[in-house]
Amino acid sequence: MAEEKNERVSQGSANMNSCCEALRKQICEIEKQNQSLKQKIRTAKKTITRLRLERSFLFDKLERVESLSTQEEVPFSDVCQDSFKTHSLEKGREVEKNGRLPSHSKKAPNFKARRDPKGPRRPLSAFSWFCQQRFADLANNLSTQEVNNALRTSWKDLDSSEKEKFFQLYEQDKKRFDKEMLDCEEQ
Structure with a gap:
């Protein structure tokens, strides 16, 4: 027991x-x-x-x-x-030099490089050259979204030999940009 x-x-x-x-x-x-x-x-x-x-x-x-x-x-x-x-x-708050309230967040600052307004414009891509040439043909009676879709699909359908002309325009524009950047840096 x-x-x-x-x-x-x-x-x-x-x-x-x-x-x-x-x-x-x-x-x-x-x-x-x-x-x-x-x-x-x-x-x-x-x-x-x-x-x-x-x-x-x-x-x-x-x-x-x-x-x-x-x-x-x-x-x-x-x-x-x-x-x-x-x-x-x-209200008794300090204002920073830029006129904003001081932030107390722990986020990393966003250091996006800004383009110099006096500097040269960046070169257009091959697709941008293509869009510039074809936009006038499509823009007459289509909405912006339809034009963008048409440009996108027609770019995809282009042969590499047809695209080569737009890549050459890009290369020329890139050379222009590099030259203008050198000139801008010298000044």
């Missing part, structure tokens, strides 16, 4: 241990979900703060534009920039 009680106790404790483990796993899962929800709430609060700032900025800008007399010739971009700076300073 004593042995049976010991077996029951050991079985009961084994069941208790398995139940405890299952509960611990559920608690861990709930805690992970809780953490992700907390992060979503933080993100939502930041978004709400940003949207409130934008809304108040837009209202200030609207008031400023409405208050301007029609006789004053002030560029709209100047009005926007000035009202943004004054609004941000009133």
Whole structure:
């Protein structure tokens, strides 16, 4: 009898241990979900703060534009920039040199190379030369999308010997571009 009680106790404790483990796993899962929800709430609060700032900025800008007399010739971009700076300073926020609020995001900056407006235009591709020559024929009574589709399919259907003429135009344009780039760099 004593042995049976010991077996029951050991079985009961084994069941208790398995139940405890299952509960611990559920608690861990709930805690992970809780953490992700907390992060979503933080993100939502930041978004709400940003949207409130934008809304108040837009209202200030609207008031400023409405208050301007029609006789004053002030560029709209100047009005926007000035009202943004004054609004941000009133709210106790610093404004960077470019007139924007400092960003606190960890995104990498986008360093897209901008084309020099005084520099030469890039060479047209062979397909672009093809489109320039054929566009006038197709554009008369077709929509833009239909013209683009027709140009694309006719380019695909061209033989390589017919395409060669457009590749030669590209090579000539590339030589022109390289020459103009050298001239531009010398200046």
